[in-house]
Amino acid sequence: MTSKPYVAVAEGVTKVFKNGKLEVQALRGIDLSIEAGDFVALVGPSGSGKTTLLNLLGALDQPTSGEVELVGQRLTKLGKAQRAKLRLGSLGFVFQAYNLVPVLTAAENVEFVLELQGVGKAQRRARALEVLGELGLAELADRRPNELSGGQQQRVAVARAVASRPKLVLADEPTANLDTDNAEQLMQAMETLHDEHGVTFVFSTHDPRVVAHASRVVRLVDGKITSDERREER
């Protein structure tokens, strides 16, 4: 496993938010390469630019300057619809909250992404149940989000994110609303998917116990990367 392909590359990326006359420099020159199979924790104080960076790596936004390349495609060359297509085909997302569509069951939430990808009815149902089963959620497949605990909801969100076999899964503070036990369970679910299927994860967090799961830790301060460490042992 010497020359792993890059799934995401940021080069000299800056992001400036303009609020009227006020300009906020959210990112000031980010160089970062995410390799296939990485399990990256993005850490840093509040306001350091973690969410902003994840937005760019997730093709949800465009950089002010610099270039982001996702699975070989230059983000600045893509229009809105093409970015949506890229997200649907190659990326998975886990958000801090409100991940799931409340009127759909756990399985339907997972199926939804597959349906958008054009996967046939029987196949997508089977795939949804397979992923939910892998994360120990088989029993909960037909429950609606309001019948699930916060931890269960987040794990369903992870199931949805990986169901379409994305090249990269991005998670912005996925454990922020969870207690220690549920946070631990969620991290273990992500770790299993990483170890067994080689799913690439980049997640931001404030929680040191969550950081402990990462094989690579990128630290952001004030819109700049101040350290980027790989750890073989975790």
Next chain:
Amino acid sequence: MTGSVSARYALRSLVRNGRRTALSIIGVAVGVGLGLLAISMIRGADSMTINAAAGGGMGHLRVVPAGWTESRDDDLRLASGADALAAIRGVEGIAVASPRARVGGLLGLGTRAAHAELTGVDPSTEPQALRYVRDVSAGRYLRAGERGAIVIGRALADRLGAELDDELVVTALDAGGEMQSLLLVVVGVVETGSREIDAGIAQVPLADVEQLSGRDGFAEITIVVDDVTRIDALRQRVSGLELGGDEVVTWAEVAPELKQNIDSKAGFYNVAIMVVLLLVLLGVASAQLTGVLERRKEFAVLAAIGMRGVHLVRVVLTEGVAIGVAAAGLALLWAGPIAWHLAQDGIDLRTFWKSDEGMAFAGVLIEPVFYPVFGAWLVPTALGLSLLATVLASLYPAWFATKTDPALALRVDR
């Protein structure tokens, strides 16, 4: 429909906001139901007007001499004769075909005189073509083959001071400019209830008009059909017969002002229905927009995971269609039975319009009771009106949904 997750998403979102959805459905159903009733009544009133005009002597169709439509010249005569008349009477769907010819003349009785337009008719068919002469209030109607007899309206009889069996002297100018005179015995007096119409009734055997005018043959053949909706088809059929250059026209061409009246009324009602639908549409649009705004976070998450604008539009439009179909059903449920009852019992205009005189409009005696139309057409009309309102109402909210910024999904409201 329920096979696709996005359809389930749309329908369950409606169920989740059951109260708002129900209010939207009721709102549309009320508007559409009113629209259905209005259309049912307009159609009933229109066919009543057309039939009243047709039975008032105009006919649904009329065979006229070439050039008559432009000149309106009553001195023109048809090329068609008895053979053509027999052929027309043989066409299936034609209730009656009655030949006529007119001549203007002076009626005199003793010292009194009145100008009148004499209509020469075929006594065996005329009462079916002109319902006013069906009930003769005094005396009798003309008999087939009879000569020198006249049936007049009450107003004309009063003007002349004429009574049954009086002999009227009629004087007219013939085709060659010569004065022609005839003695006509009053065999019947007609009372329609409208003096305006009574004043215009003076019917004599066709042969007497031929003699007075010095012109042989028919000036027109007036046709009444069984089914108003087949007027155009029957016109084609009759035109296909051997008519020697004569033209077949519809009531609308005979009386363009009546047609215009019906059309402008239809225009007015269409605008009224559209206004009601527009109000309904605005209500639904606001409810749908609220629904979209409430789900901004949901839509942002869906947009973030790659749901494209067209998919979001489809979800919102599915909701609009579902509301529309449900509302159409509800509209039929409440307005259908009412329309059915009205179609059975009719609407009696005398309850709104108190008058002893018969109701006459533009020389036509209007039936005081008309029957709104009920039929299978109500279903597609209900669906059409309903979906028009709800789908249009969903367009702006749908467009708004596509404007959702997917990056919103990562931002947490604190």
